[in-house]
Amino acid sequence: MRNRTDFAQARRIVVKIGSALLTGGGRGLDLAAIGQWVAQIAAIRHGGTEVVLVSSGSVAEGMSRLGWKTRPHALHELQAAASVGQMGLVQTYESMFQQHGLHTAQILLTHDDLSNRQRYLNARGTLLTLLALGVVPVINENDTVATEEIRFGDNDTLGALAANLLEADLLVILTDQNGLYERDPTLDPAAQLIHQSSISNPALGDMVGESRSGLGKGGMITKLRAARLASRSGAATVIACGREPEVLPKLMRGAEIGTFLIPDESPLLARKRWLAGQLKLKGRVTLDAGAVRMLKDSGKSLLPIGVTAVEGEFSRGDLVACVDGEGVEVARGLVNYGAEETRLILRQPSSQIEKLLGYVDEPELIHRDNLVLA
Numbered sequence: 224m225r226n227r228t229d230f231a232q233a234r235r236i237v238v239k240i241g242s243a244l245l246t247g248g249g250r251g252l253d254l255a256a257i258g259q260w261v262a263q264i265a266a267i268r269h270g271g272t273e274v275v276l277v278s279s280g281s282v283a284e285g286m287s288r289l290g291w292k293t294r295p296h297a298l299h300e301l302q303a304a305a306s307v308g309q310m311g312l313v314q315t316y317e318s319m320f321q322q323h324g325l326h327t328a329q330i331l332l333t334h335d336d337l338s339n340r341q342r343y344l345n346a347r348g349t350l351l352t353l354l355a356l357g358v359v360p361v362i363n364e365n366d367t368v369a370t371e372e373i374r375f376g377d378n379d380t381l382g383a384l385a386a387n388l389l390e391a392d393l394l395v396i397l398t399d400q401n402g403l404y405e406r407d408p409t410l411d412p413a414a415q416l417i418h419q420s421s422i423s424n425p426a427l428g429d430m431v432g433e434s435r436s437g438l439g440k441g442g443m444i445t446k447l448r449a450a451r452l453a454s455r456s457g458a459a460t461v462i463a464c465g466r467e468p469e470v471l472p473k474l475m476r477g478a479e480i481g482t483f484l485i486p487d488e489s490p491l492l493a494r495k496r497w498l499a500g501q502l503k504l505k506g507r508v509t510l511d512a513g514a515v516r517m518l519k520d521s522g523k524s525l526l527p528i529g530v531t532a533v534e535g536e537f538s539r540g541d542l543v544a545c546v547d548g549e550g551v552e553v554a555r556g557l558v559n560y561g562a563e564e565t566r567l568i569l570r571q572p573s574s575q576i577e578k579l580l581g582y583v584d585e586p587e588l589i590h591r592d593n594l595v596l597a
């Protein structure tokens with residue numbers, strides 16, 4: 224997505240709504256505003272674009288439900304508030320999306336969940352299944368177990384990690400400002416809005432400051448960092464004001480709203496580098512000629528039936544090389560089954576996986592989205 228006019232073609236987007244917006248000045252959830260975003264997201268979803276929502280607001284809603292007037296400092300109290308407030312968040316989203324004929328699903332994640340390969344694949348599998356079912360996943364941090372996030376308030380990063388995880392085309396960060404200004408506009412009202420910039424522009428780093436609202440936490444620093452992270456899997460980012468009427472449909476139609484941060488690389492190149500940079504090769508699988516053709520010419524997933532040999536000790540989620548009969552690398556990707564399981568299911572049709580292993584995770588050994596051709 225190098226131009227705003229490309230947004231209309233987005234297959235999948237992540238929308239992050241921050242605490243500063245959701246909680247209407249800190250008095251619990253702003254239901255009227257949430258109703259507007261839900262209607263906008265539902266329209267986009269009904270238009271055929273998959274939407275994942277990353278929503279903050281649990282601490283603020285919990286404080287309101289518990290009758291607490293000021294944000295506690297003690298971590299265990301913040302965590303307690305978050306767990307009470309999360310109930311309000313999911314109740315609100317589920318009942319509001321239902322009015323538009325859509326179901327929601329609650330996904331609570333920590334940053335750690337997404338850096339562990341196995342949990343990464345599990346989260347990915349669940350989210351992709353939900354999207355295929357037409358459900359709108361609503362992600363927040365799992366504040367009961369994750370303490371860094373609650374302390375530093377960083378759902379922006381979670382939004383970017385979700386964009387990486389799902390290879391979203393676009394990350395939309397809705398906040399209480401019109402976008403990224405050359406200086407914090409709450410300190411300098413004359414500061415100009417940046418309409419668009421390449422994400423690698425070094426000047427951006429000097430513009431961003433911390434949050435001063437007292438509700439949100441990360442400010443623009445975490446939003447810029449999130450945009451950089453999202454660009455690693457090729458996603459573009461827009462930072463825009465959630466209070467702008469019809470902000471999401473307008474953005475998707477290419478309107479000049481907010482700050483558009485353009486990734487430097489195509490999604491494919493970015494994905495390739497991301498896979499290569501993140502992981503060490505843990506093993507290799509040899510493919511028969513049919514499987515090599517499927518991967519190279521048809522862009523298909525790798526099925527166990529096309530695998531003739533397995534080398535190395537790898538676990539589900541590890542990176543392995545796929546080689547042809549001569550040992551030449553054809554592709555590399557993240558495996559859905561560990562080496563031991565792969566040895567049991569190689570040369571077999573996927574319908575046999577359950578019989579051979581006693582369970583089935585996925586019909587593919589490596590899904591094509593997790594595969595990069597050499």
Ligand SMILES: Nc1ncnc2c1ncn2[C@@H]1O[C@H](COP(=O)(O)OP(=O)(O)O)[C@@H](O)[C@H]1O
Nearest residue numbers: 241242243398404406407432434439440441442
């Ligand atoms: N260059 C900048 N442009 C816009 N906002 C900035 C900038 N630098 C710092 N900010 C601050 O970032 C805040 C938004 O971040 P934050 O309060 O964390 O919101 P959210 O809850 O939506 O994540 C703004 O209200 C503003 O005070």
Ligand SMILES: N[C@@H](CCC(=O)OP(=O)(O)O)C(=O)O
Nearest residue numbers: 242280281282376377378440
């Ligand atoms: N998970 C917590 C933290 C939220 C958070 O990170 O806030 P934000 O400033 O919107 O990125 C909550 O829902 O209140």
